[in-house]
Amino acid sequence: MTTTLEAPTQGLGGAVVKLLSRNLRQSGILMAFVVVFLVFSVLKAEFLSPTNLTNIILQYSYVLILAIGMLMVIVAAQIDLAVGSTLGLTGAIATTLIVKAGAPWWAAVLAAVGVGLLCGAWQGFWVAVVGMPGFIVSLGGMLLFRGLTYRVLNNISLTIPSTPGSEGPPYVSIANGFLNGLLGGYGYDVFTIVIFGLAAVFYVVTQLRARAGQLKYRQEVSPLPVFIVKLVVICAIIMWFGVQISQDRGLPYILIILAALIMIYTMVTQRTSFGRHVYAVGGNMLAAQLTGVKVKWINFWVFVNMGFMAGVAGVVYSARMSSAQPSAGNGFELDAIAACFIGGASTLGGIGRVTGAMIGGLIMAVLNNGMELMGIEESYRQMVKGLVLLVAVAFDLVIKRRAESK
Amino acid sequence: MSDLILQMRSITKTFPGVKALENVNLDVERGEIHAICGENGAGKSTLMKVLSGVHPHGTYSGEIILDGQPATFSSISDSEAKGIVIIHQELALIPHLSIAENIFLRNERKNSLGLIDWNRTNSEAQELMERVGLHENPTTLISQIGVGKQQLVEIAKAVYKDVRLLILDEPTSALNDTDSEHLLGLIRQFKQQGITCIMISHKLSEIAEIADTTTVIRDGKTIESLDMADPASTQDRIIRSMVGRDLEHRYPERVGVAIGEEAFRVEDWTVNHPTQAGRVIVDHAGFNVRAGEVVGIAGLMGAGRTELAMSLFGKSYGRFQGGRMWLGGQEVRLNSVSEAIDAGLAYVTEDRKRYGLNLIEDVRVNICSAGLKQLTKVGWINANEELRVAEEYRDSMRIKTPSVLYPVGKLSGGNQQKVVVAKWLYTDPRVLIMDEPTRGIDVGAKYEIYTLINQMVADGKAVVVISSELPELLGVCDRIYTLSFGRITGNVPRAEATQENLMELMTQEKEEVR
Numbered sequence: 022m023t024t025t026l027e028a029p030t031q032g033l034g035g036a037v038v039k040l041l042s043r044n045l046r047q048s049g050i051l052m053a054f055v056v057v058f059l060v061f062s063v064l065k066a067e068f069l070s071p072t073n074l075t076n077i078i079l080q081y082s083y084v085l086i087l088a089i090g091m092l093m094v095i096v097a098a099q100i101d102l103a104v105g106s107t108l109g110l111t112g113a114i115a116t117t118l119i120v121k122a123g124a125p126w127w128a129a130v131l132a133a134v135g136v137g138l139l140c141g142a143w144q145g146f147w148v149a150v151v152g153m154p155g156f157i158v159s160l161g162g163m164l165l166f167r168g169l170t171y172r173v174l175n176n177i178s179l180t181i182p183s184t185p186g187s188e189g190p191p192y193v194s195i196a197n198g199f200l201n202g203l204l205g206g207y208g209y210d211v212f213t214i215v216i217f218g219l220a221a222v223f224y225v226v227t228q229l230r231a232r233a234g235q236l237k238y239r240q241e242v243s244p245l246p247v248f249i250v251k252l253v254v255i256c257a258i259i260m261w262f263g264v265q266i267s268q269d270r271g272l273p274y275i276l277i278i279l280a281a282l283i284m285i286y287t288m289v290t291q292r293t294s295f296g297r298h299v300y301a302v303g304g305n306m307l308a309a310q311l312t313g314v315k316v317k318w319i320n321f322w323v324f325v326n327m328g329f330m331a332g333v334a335g336v337v338y339s340a341r342m343s344s345a346q347p348s349a350g351n352g353f354e355l356d357a358i359a360a361c362f363i364g365g366a367s368t369l370g371g372i373g374r375v376t377g378a379m380i381g382g383l384i385m386a387v388l389n390n391g392m393e394l395m396g397i398e399e400s401y402r403q404m405v406k407g408l409v410l411l412v413a414v415a416f417d418l419v420i421k422r423r424a425e426s427k
Numbered sequence: 428m429s430d431l432i433l434q435m436r437s438i439t440k441t442f443p444g445v446k447a448l449e450n451v452n453l454d455v456e457r458g459e460i461h462a463i464c465g466e467n468g469a470g471k472s473t474l475m476k477v478l479s480g481v482h483p484h485g486t487y488s489g490e491i492i493l494d495g496q497p498a499t500f501s502s503i504s505d506s507e508a509k510g511i512v513i514i515h516q517e518l519a520l521i522p523h524l525s526i527a528e529n530i531f532l533r534n535e536r537k538n539s540l541g542l543i544d545w546n547r548t549n550s551e552a553q554e555l556m557e558r559v560g561l562h563e564n565p566t567t568l569i570s571q572i573g574v575g576k577q578q579l580v581e582i583a584k585a586v587y588k589d590v591r592l593l594i595l596d597e598p599t600s601a602l603n604d605t606d607s608e609h610l611l612g613l614i615r616q617f618k619q620q621g622i623t624c625i626m627i628s629h630k631l632s633e634i635a636e637i638a639d640t641t642t643v644i645r646d647g648k649t650i651e652s653l654d655m656a657d658p659a660s661t662q663d664r665i666i667r668s669m670v671g672r673d674l675e676h677r678y679p680e681r682v683g684v685a686i687g688e689e690a691f692r693v694e695d696w697t698v699n700h701p702t703q704a705g706r707v708i709v710d711h712a713g714f715n716v717r718a719g720e721v722v723g724i725a726g727l728m729g730a731g732r733t734e735l736a737m738s739l740f741g742k743s744y745g746r747f748q749g750g751r752m753w754l755g756g757q758e759v760r761l762n763s764v765s766e767a768i769d770a771g772l773a774y775v776t777e778d779r780k781r782y783g784l785n786l787i788e789d790v791r792v793n794i795c796s797a798g799l800k801q802l803t804k805v806g807w808i809n810a811n812e813e814l815r816v817a818e819e820y821r822d823s824m825r826i827k828t829p830s831v832l833y834p835v836g837k838l839s840g841g842n843q844q845k846v847v848v849a850k851w852l853y854t855d856p857r858v859l860i861m862d863e864p865t866r867g868i869d870v871g872a873k874y875e876i877y878t879l880i881n882q883m884v885a886d887g888k889a890v891v892v893i894s895s896e897l898p899e900l901l902g903v904c905d906r907i908y909t910l911s912f913g914r915i916t917g918n919v920p921r922a923e924a925t926q927e928n929l930m931e932l933m934t935q936e937k938e939e940v941r
Contacts (some may be wrong), residue, residue, distance in 0.1 A: 124775035304785035
């Protein structure tokens with residue numbers, strides 16, 4: 022009896038090791054995230070509280086949004102240093118429209134996103150048509166858009182006045198509002214839990230479909246027990262998180278926006294020919310060219326997309342702050358870039374995933390939040406983040422070297 | 428007894444899976460000009476790398492005897508210390524530094540404070556430049572002078588290092604006639620100064636003009652050394668010993684393939700170098716190929732083979748000067764690679780790592796990359812269909828890989844080549860141009876590639892094979908064009924083609940064509 026039980030367990034263990042080592046890059050970073058998360062949970066009980074978990078999402082969502090766009094830029098073997106300034110400019114324009122022109126929230130959002138697209142197209146033009154490296158183009162863009170932000174705001178910050186009553190202005194609630202009480206609940210918002218339940222179901226269904234497809238075409242898949250354990254663990258995490266969130270203010274709008282963006286961009290990068298071409302250009306530009314990929318257009322659209330995401334992040338950030346400051350977004354480009362590299366993107370281009378960048382961004386967010394809760398000074402927080410970036414990329418290099426020497 | 432400066436004794440050098448040199452012997456007399464000839468890949472450059480310490484002592488077997496003493500070099504600086512300087516085909520100069528800075532790189536002229544003494548640098552450079560007949564200002568940047576003058580800078584560098592044995596790897600292949608003439612004159616002048624010179628060259632007329640001795644290398648072995656003073660040492664004789672191997676049964680039989688309508692025709696195709704204005708790379712080239720036919724293009728390195736092919740493939744090389752092209756009887760103008768693919772043209776590159784594959788991606792992604800349109804609906808890829816296609820090619824072409832999700836960079840050369848071919852077959856081309864389709868792959872994989880070519884023509888496709896290996900062309904082609912210095916110099920049906928007559932056409936120079 023014991024032997025029959027032991028044998029599959031060993032096989033299972035082997036399969037888990039295989040699953041992890043097959044994508045050591047991604048799983049290494051995932052494990053790092055889990056470790057950081059657990060360490061803070063132990064050190065500070067508040068860390069796991071519903072309010073704090075909700076705050077992490079509200080506070081760091083704009084970096085995650087930037088990181089999604091940045092991932093595609095980095096996979097295309099480019100870099101965009103102007104996203105912080107673009108975020109500042111788009112937020113300033115939206116805020117100005119609302120405060121000075123009394124524009125409705127949706128007009129402000131459209132204007133911000135439109136300006137973001139224009140900024141992206143401007144940079145895309147210099148990179149794709151003139152053929153300059155993105156580093157230089159975006160260094161110029163960083164100064165140019167920051168200067169424009171100062172102009173728009175006349176060098177002073179602009180606050181959106183709060184409206185009477187409990188509800189804030191609609192623009193502000195984009196980043197501070199919640200869906201709550203739609204289905205009632207007693208301390209637990211039922212609607213939030215239902216949404217998370219649906220997310221878990223969606224995850225299970227897509228995983229099952231992918232597995233069925235792989236089996237149909239004789240691809241190697243992880244053994245069924247491992248697959249089931251993986252599904253159960255991930256669903257458990259989703260539901261635990263949902264229950265925690267539901268005990269606070271409900272489902273943040275921003276979480277819905279973020280989840281939608283992550284899903285869309287995971288699909289775009291993995292399942293569209295555009296996404297495929299971005300990887301091709303970053304992986305081997307010459308080969309991509311001789312395969313018929315329009316390298317210039319890909320570079321152009323990658324920058325346009327980055328501008329779009331910076332516009333979205335500009336809305337989210339200014340709404341979160343319910344104001345626009347001339348210096349808003351200073352240094353955010355570095356957070357976004359760090360998130361991508363921690364998340365396993367290659368500095369040479371051609372490698373990287375949206376999910377990786379999200380985990381990379383969350384590691385930074387959790388580190389920041391956890392250290393804040395523990396009352397660690399900003400100076401030390403900066404140092405820790407810097408070291409984490411170094412260690413993560415060094416780890417990545419070691420893995421790569423080991424893979425090559427095999 | 429003759430005074431030998433250098434003896435190389437039974438040199439054998441193996442790379443993983445390939446024996447590049449096998450018991451090669453080379454005797455060089457002091458003060459002579461010694462030419463080394465052989466087909467591409469015969470092992471000439473490897474031999475010179477062994478001699479100059481690029482392949483250090485211990486990585487090869489056999490011995491090098493210099494001035495009667497055994498020599499063991501573990502790096503280039505060792506061989507340079509003994510007066511051996513090698514000048515490679517790709518010049519190793521730094522474009523944004525001046526001539527003088529390049530000459531003294533690593534040997535900077537310094538003053539007593541350890542700072543660079545620019546007056547000394549430039550005046551000493553000027554002296555060296557005069558010795559090689561380079562009339563330029565020493566402060567001119569390398570990027571502002573032509574290839575011919577750059578070569579002279581390399582030679583000036585060698586002179587500075589007190590060269591006794593100068594090795595030149597195809598020194599004139601990138602030069603125009605005047606520059607070549609000057610360089611050859613300089614080599615003769617060196618000979619009078621007692622400098623020995625080994626020169627690798629494809630230009631037989633040049634060899635006949637200048638060399639005292641010619642050694643022929645073939646398939647990693649020395650075939651013979653010819654004394655050029657002997658009237659029997661003609662260019663024909665050299666050609667015969669360069670190619671003189673038998674065609675073994677290394678080529679699969681192709682039977683019953685009907686040759687059909689003309690599939691592809693090119694006329695007056697002329698292309699200039701992308702940056703050097705006025706340098707003609709492909710000169711009014713024209714050829715045609717029919718459905719079910721394999722046509723070869725034979726040419727030596729630098730003849731413009733790849734440049735012709737890439738230019739035809741959506742103007743991917745150089746500056747297009749003129750020419751017309753017909754696909755399936757219809758004239759087409761292809762200005763981009765995607766237009767070429769849509770028109771039914773495919774180009775399998777000679778350099779699969781640089782131009783053919785995304786090495787960090789998996790087999791599936793690479794196979795489907797050129798024909799991705801067939802897998803997408805409004806931009807969305809059908810992932811299951813993509814897997815099916817990849818598996819299909821993996822089976823039909825016997826690509827040895829643990830999985831189609833395995834990175835292409837980790838496969839062997841032969842399997843990588845199959846992935847490149849699969850990638851282009853999936854675009855369902857009417858005409859396939861295959862550039863050196865068997866470069867760097869082993870004999871077994873070569874046979875499989877030839878079999879694939881047979882299948883393609885049996886399916887009614889037209890195939891153009893570009894190769895510098897004549898036996899390969901004779902083995903797989905129905906008809907062979909020869910390309911020399913950018914011009915088509917011959918169109919020989921297989922029945923009439925021999926390695927000798929092809930080699931003669933391939934080395935034909937401009938004057939003789941006219």
